[in-house]
Amino acid sequence: MAYPYVSDKEARVVSQGFGDPKQRRIDTYVERGGYGALKKAFGLSPDAVVDVVKASGLRGRGGAGFPTGVKWSFMPKQPTKPHYLLCNADESEPGTFKDRELMRWNPHQLIEGCLIGAYAIRAKHVYIYCRGEFFETNQVLARALEDAYAKGYVGKNILGSGNDIDVTVHQGAGAYICGEETGLMSSLEGRRGLPRVKPPFPAAYGAFGMPTTINNVETLCAVPHIVANGGDWYRQWGSEKSPGTKLFCVSGHVNKPGNYELPLGFPLASLIEDVCGGMRDGNSLKAVIPGGSSVPILNAEEAMSCKLDYEGCVTAGSMLGCASVIVMDHTTDIVKAVRRMVDFYAHESCGQCTPCREGSSWTAQIMRRIEDGDGTEADLDTLMQITQQMVGTTICVLSDSVAPPVQSSIKKFRGEYLARMKAARSTEVPVAVPAGVA
Amino acid sequence: MSTTPPTSAPTAAPSAPAPATVTLTIDGQTVTVPKGTTILEAAKTIGTKVPHYCYHPGLSSPAMCRLCLVEVEGAPKPQPGCVTTVADNQVVRTVSDKALGNRQGVLEFYLVNHPLDCPICDMSGECDLQNYVHAEGREHGRGVEPKRVFGRDDFGGDVLFYGDRCVMCTRCVRFMSEVEKDERLTVVERGNRSVIDTFFDEGLDGTHWSGNIVDICPVGALVSKAFLHKARAWDLEHTPSVCASCSQGCNVELHTRDNVVQRVKPRENLDVNGWWMCDYGRADYEWMNEGDRIEAPLVRQADGSSKAVAWKEALGGLLARAKELQGRPVKAVVSARASNEDLGALAELVGALGGGEIVYRSPRSAEEIVLQGFPTLARRKDLAPNVKGAELLGMHRVGADDATGGLDKVRAHDGIVVVLGDALADQDERFGASAALYVYVGTQLPVAARAAHVVLPVTTHAEQEGTFTNHAGRVQRFWPALTAPGMARPAWLVLGALVGELSGEAVPRTAADAYAALAEAVPAFGGLAYPKLGARGALPMISGAAVSSGAKGA
Numbered sequence: 002m003a004y005p006y007v008s009d010k011e012a013r014v015v016s017q018g019f020g021d022p023k024q025r026r027i028d029t030y031v032e033r034g035g036y037g038a039l040k041k042a043f044g045l046s047p048d049a050v051v052d053v054v055k056a057s058g059l060r061g062r063g064g065a066g067f068p069t070g071v072k073w074s075f076m077p078k079q080p081t082k083p084h085y086l087l088c089n090a091d092e093s094e095p096g097t098f099k100d101r102e103l104m105r106w107n108p109h110q111l112i113e114g115c116l117i118g119a120y121a122i123r124a125k126h127v128y129i130y131c132r133g134e135f136f137e138t139n140q141v142l143a144r145a146l147e148d149a150y151a152k153g154y155v156g157k158n159i160l161g162s163g164n165d166i167d168v169t170v171h172q173g174a175g176a177y178i179c180g181e182e183t184g185l186m187s188s189l190e191g192r193r194g195l196p197r198v199k200p201p202f203p204a205a206y207g208a209f210g211m212p213t214t215i216n217n218v219e220t221l222c223a224v225p226h227i228v229a230n231g232g233d234w235y236r237q238w239g240s241e242k243s244p245g246t247k248l249f250c251v252s253g254h255v256n257k258p259g260n261y262e263l264p265l266g267f268p269l270a271s272l273i274e275d276v277c278g279g280m281r282d283g284n285s286l287k288a289v290i291p292g293g294s295s296v297p298i299l300n301a302e303e304a305m306s307c308k309l310d311y312e313g314c315v316t317a318g319s320m321l322g323c324a325s326v327i328v329m330d331h332t333t334d335i336v337k338a339v340r341r342m343v344d345f346y347a348h349e350s351c352g353q354c355t356p357c358r359e360g361s362s363w364t365a366q367i368m369r370r371i372e373d374g375d376g377t378e379a380d381l382d383t384l385m386q387i388t389q390q391m392v393g394t395t396i397c398v399l400s401d402s403v404a405p406p407v408q409s410s411i412k413k414f415r416g417e418y419l420a421r422m423k424a425a426r427s428t429e430v431p432v433a434v435p436a437g438v439a
Numbered sequence: 440m441s442t443t444p445p446t447s448a449p450t451a452a453p454s455a456p457a458p459a460t461v462t463l464t465i466d467g468q469t470v471t472v473p474k475g476t477t478i479l480e481a482a483k484t485i486g487t488k489v490p491h492y493c494y495h496p497g498l499s500s501p502a503m504c505r506l507c508l509v510e511v512e513g514a515p516k517p518q519p520g521c522v523t524t525v526a527d528n529q530v531v532r533t534v535s536d537k538a539l540g541n542r543q544g545v546l547e548f549y550l551v552n553h554p555l556d557c558p559i560c561d562m563s564g565e566c567d568l569q570n571y572v573h574a575e576g577r578e579h580g581r582g583v584e585p586k587r588v589f590g591r592d593d594f595g596g597d598v599l600f601y602g603d604r605c606v607m608c609t610r611c612v613r614f615m616s617e618v619e620k621d622e623r624l625t626v627v628e629r630g631n632r633s634v635i636d637t638f639f640d641e642g643l644d645g646t647h648w649s650g651n652i653v654d655i656c657p658v659g660a661l662v663s664k665a666f667l668h669k670a671r672a673w674d675l676e677h678t679p680s681v682c683a684s685c686s687q688g689c690n691v692e693l694h695t696r697d698n699v700v701q702r703v704k705p706r707e708n709l710d711v712n713g714w715w716m717c718d719y720g721r722a723d724y725e726w727m728n729e730g731d732r733i734e735a736p737l738v739r740q741a742d743g744s745s746k747a748v749a750w751k752e753a754l755g756g757l758l759a760r761a762k763e764l765q766g767r768p769v770k771a772v773v774s775a776r777a778s779n780e781d782l783g784a785l786a787e788l789v790g791a792l793g794g795g796e797i798v799y800r801s802p803r804s805a806e807e808i809v810l811q812g813f814p815t816l817a818r819r820k821d822l823a824p825n826v827k828g829a830e831l832l833g834m835h836r837v838g839a840d841d842a843t844g845g846l847d848k849v850r851a852h853d854g855i856v857v858v859l860g861d862a863l864a865d866q867d868e869r870f871g872a873s874a875a876l877y878v879y880v881g882t883q884l885p886v887a888a889r890a891a892h893v894v895l896p897v898t899t900h901a902e903q904e905g906t907f908t909n910h911a912g913r914v915q916r917f918w919p920a921l922t923a924p925g926m927a928r929p930a931w932l933v934l935g936a937l938v939g940e941l942s943g944e945a946v947p948r949t950a951a952d953a954y955a956a957l958a959e960a961v962p963a964f965g966g967l968a969y970p971k972l973g974a975r976g977a978l979p980m981i982s983g984a985a986v987s988s989g990a991k992g993a
């Protein structure tokens with residue numbers, strides 16, 4: 002046993018060194034082969050590095066699952082302006098806690114991934130936009146960066162290769178929306194963290210108006226391993242469309258919640274039973290959210306047959322998202338849980354788009370009223386309609402994220418909603434008549 | 440985290456030079472517009488207004504209100520018309536079930552927290568929320584939740600903020616940062632706690648253009664203190680006019696009710712003022728409503744008193760005296776607030792009497808106040824609308840920058856003295872006392888007109904038709920918004936009648952006639968006539984080509 006919990010089912014690539022404080026130190030990292038991939042990358046052309054990543058089939062771990070090599074290939078091949086690589090370390094999706102662990106246990110792995118990514122897209126500056134609340138993580142990163150600069154892994158003429166790449170850690174100030182790629186750019190530029198309309202896409206007009214690529218922490222952490230070992234090596238795990246390993250952040254009513262790195266395609270049932278030691282107190286499973294709060298809820302039956310990769314989650318009726326698995330047992334109050342998620346989106350909406358600004362808080366108000374026992378069945382139709390009205394109608398997809406939990410829970414747990422309605426309650430709850438009133 | 444992958448790769452670099460126009464279909468109609476036009480602007484060309492709040496042609500387009508989403512065939516999601524540019528063979532639907540359904544949904548969202556206090560809202564009747572909801576909103580609301588309350592705030596300047604009515608379009612914030620370029624407003628907080636606010640206690644105090652945010656606010660969230668609860672929008676008559684507060688010549692509308700100007704609003708003219716006007720011009724209208732007007736011609740009697748007489752009698756006596764004195768040098772003082780037609784008639788009169796000197800006095804400010812984001816617009820140093828017109832007619836400036844002094848020679852003149860419009864505020868009752876004939880033509884009666892033999896009541900520009908020539912030489916028309924008091928008549932009509940009698944020329948019957956006469960007599964006004972000037976004015980034709988003012992809309 003080590004790092005809170007580990008499992009022999011894991012295939013640890015990016016999570017090597019979790020729980021080992023020595024791994025943070027640059028000397029240990031280098032001893033264990035660290036920065037070797039960087040040297041190897043510098044020996045290749047930038048386009049060849051892109052090709053290796055393309056061949057690996059690595060998909061973005063920030064939630065959207067867009068193929069990383071393809072994204073990199075959108076960047077201009079002949080830079081006429083400065084290029085930027087942004088590392089999205091704002092990790093704020095409810096249920097997600099993998100990037101924090103990657104940074105605090107193995108900061109150099111991320112720095113190396115950033116350097117290789119920057120080299121591949123011909124950027125000379127990388128910004129790691131780190132969630133402000135990650136106080137310790139920020140300190141670890143800052144320390145690691147200092148060491149990397151001192152040892153010549155970052156900065157001017159890295160390792161005598163003639164390549165100059167700077168890395169800056171930028172601390173966010175606590176807003177989920179600053180994790181959305183263009184919101185992050187606005188925030189990084191010193192503006193309000195407001196997402197921007199696309200097009201223009203970041204590869205043409207991103208941070209500071211320059212060609213920009215943005216990647217999640219976990220995505221960039223996988224890059225040194227892929228460059229060191231090759232695309233085929235990475236494909237030994239997972240499927241054709243979902244190759245490689247993935248960190249699963251398991252939270253909720255299991256005996257051993259935590260981060261587990263598993264091959265993509267791992268069965269959700271086995272994740273709960275074998276990896277996480279089963280449900281707490283032997284309780285029965287009610288629902289699972291496989292990919293963070295923005296994806297549809299699976300009921301127990303759907304969850305049991307779900308394969309945890311991009312295609313498998315869709316087949317089961319949900320999405321892999323960022324693989325934040327929230328497990329709920331039979332004691333869970335679904336209405337309250339969903340209301341809590343909607344409150345989060347209402348609180349975090351940046352407020353630009355009308356459907357999101359007004360729709361999220363309206364949804365939250367209705368959910369609260371239902372939770373409090375003052376709802377009617379008609380409210381469920383209203384919820385279905387207004388959340389649908391928030392899908393595909395806004396600048397970013399935060400708005401779209403309200404529909405999955407609300408709609409899936411109404412469809413799959415309608416009975417729980419109905420049980421709370423005024424009509425269902427009125428027979429049980431006596432109306433208090435003050436004394437003296439007829 | 441993101442749940443949908445990007446729908447397309449970044450647009451490839453343009454290769455061959457593309458054609459300059461694009462042809463597409465909007466609601467079944469074929470439209471051809473210049474390349475780069477947005478769908479929203481393209482729709483305007485066929486008379487289709489796609490509802491919107493955040494978009495304004497004079498500001499950047501954040502595409503955030505989501506009201507202008509239209510259906511574009513082949514696009515996976517509805518597209519914002521304000522930023523989506525047209526493409527060849529594009530098929531756009533602005534009134535399909537999808538587009539309408541979307542708008543109905545967005546409008547419903549706007550009403551979730553909107554107070555709907557239309558009965559006491561100054562915007563009521565010209566409100567884009569009212570209009571859109573009436574046209575396309577749901578028949579019945581579904582909202583039963585308590586509404587969010589922000590309350591009111593004094594933003595400084597002439598601006599009051601009714602937070603609950605705000606639709607968060609950020610036009611006001613963008614105007615201050617992009618057009619006035621003085622960032623005084625911002626959005627505070629996020630989500631539906633977002634609210635517009637000022638940074639410090641000073642708010643908008645000390646800004647020069649912030650009145651414009653009241654105009655561009657699509658709802659009653661920003662209202663004018665000066666206009667607060669003064670009139671209902673549907674009771675106001677709108678008359679196109681030109682601001683008389685400086686020589687820029689901003690195109691404006693005078694909004695009147697019961698023969699009183701209630702407020703002044705800018706009128707779009709990309710060549711002059713865009714959509715904007717300054718706060719001084721906007722506030723400078725009370726003088727048009729003043730009641731202490733001369734209502735009848737006054738003739739001085741032998742005992743020194745004045746008698747109100749009919750026009751015929753006043754002009755008859757005046758002509759007889761003028762004929763006796765014809766040939767005696769004339770000294771005239773005019774105001775640069777008089778129209779081209781009025782000044783032209785006065786110049787003709789001086790000529791018919793045998794010639795003389797015409798001077799004008801006009802206030803000047805030390806500095807120009809440029810609208811930084813639309814720099815062809817400035818509050819000019821000359822604080823009168825027709826200084827250029829007077830100059831083109833050969834009149835020259837006397838006196839100090841506060842429009843005082845410079846009249847010593849006129850004051851002591853023993854020939855004919857004519858004053859048009861100058862209130863002579865710095866002069867006493869001895870002004871013109873030694874003149875053989877002193878005619879005062881004006882709107883109000885100052886002490887310095889006491890020695891006048893004849894006083895002729897005329898109209899202000901708000902009560903007559905006419906033109907001003909702005910600082911760049913652009914001739915612009917204005918229309919009567921108020922009924923003139925008593926027997927006051929336009930100066931061009933009064934003076935024109937005298938000229939006719941003295942010279943035997945035809946008397947102008949309309950302002951258009953008066954301008955035509957001026958255009959014929961003075962080359963600097965040539966090549967133009969009223970129909971050609973239209974509502975937005977034009978530059979005179981000098982040797983066949985219009986002089987370019989260089990002004991261009993943003």
Ligand SMILES: Cc1cc2nc3c(=O)[nH]c(=O)nc-3n(C[C@H](O)[C@H](O)[C@H](O)COP(=O)(O)O)c2cc1C
Pocket residue numbers: 060061062063064065066067069072089090091092093094177178179180181182183215216217218220221397398399440441442
């Ligand atoms: C509201 C919202 C919040 C997001 N937050 C994060 C985040 O905290 N971290 C992250 O990596 N991606 C986040 N994303 C996804 C990013 O927009 C982007 O897709 C991702 O950083 C791309 O990196 P990848 O291709 O490596 O996955 C968020 C997206 C949305 C719409």
Ligand code: SF4
Pocket residue numbers: 178195196349350351352353354355357358395396397398399400401
């Ligand atoms: S969808 Fe919501 S969070 Fe995204 S830009 Fe619009 S208002 Fe902001």
Ligand code: SF4
Pocket residue numbers: 553554555556557558560561562563564566567568569604658659660
């Ligand atoms: S802003 Fe418009 S809809 Fe709102 S109260 Fe005023 S008039 Fe009514």
Ligand code: SF4
Pocket residue numbers: 604605606607608609610611612635652655656657658660661
């Ligand atoms: S106050 Fe008016 S202009 Fe400003 S954001 Fe609100 S609705 Fe728009």
